[in-house]
Amino acid sequence: MALNDRLFGVLMLVLAVAYGWGTTQFPEPFGGAEAVGPETFPKLLAVVLALTSLYLIVKPDPDNAWPPGRTWLELVIAVVVLVAYTLLLQPLGFVIATTLAVGTLCWRMGAAPLRAYLTGLVSGVVVFLLFTYALDLPLPWGVLSVLEAD
Incomplete structure (x- = not known):
């Protein structure tokens, strides 16, 4: 083996x-x-x-x-979520795409849906603020670009 x-x-x-x-x-x-x-x-x-x-x-x-079959299914779902995340990052923006990706992965790992997506939202906002304002590395706004300050 x-x-x-x-x-x-x-x-x-x-x-x-x-x-x-x-x-x-x-x-x-x-x-x-x-x-x-x-x-x-x-x-x-x-x-x-x-x-x-x-x-x-x-x-x-x-x-x-x-791993057994169920684990393979979860691995495939995780890969699909991560590929979708990369494809949706630019059009949806970092916060929304991260909320969806982290929330879905947390939910698949057993968290209640509300808590999972709340975790995704908090993660997305905190990392976005950290990168954009503390590190001065802008992340994509996506659909939230109407809120972007010039």
Whole structure:
């Protein structure tokens, strides 16, 4: 059964390399090279993914097993939610898309629907405010763009 981990590790290593290469395609920031630019965080993610992938390849879990059918269904739902999130982020805006994505994922993990979507709303608003005002990294307003101040 260690083959499962090794196969997954190889696939994730390929993803890490592709993702890392993608970060090198970002345009150079205005004003020359900076120590920390828009590619820094994605590069860190690529390195962490590569290291954990190598660990899975070198030291797989001897007792791993494929999850049962219900777990596969939940994993497919999670992937569909995340793909929909990326597609809806620009048109709906960060807060609404995040509310829907986080709320749906929380609900699928067993939270009551009202609490799940309230958690999504609070998460979306807090992260939006943090990125937009504290970090000065604007996130998409989407349908809320009528509220956007110039």
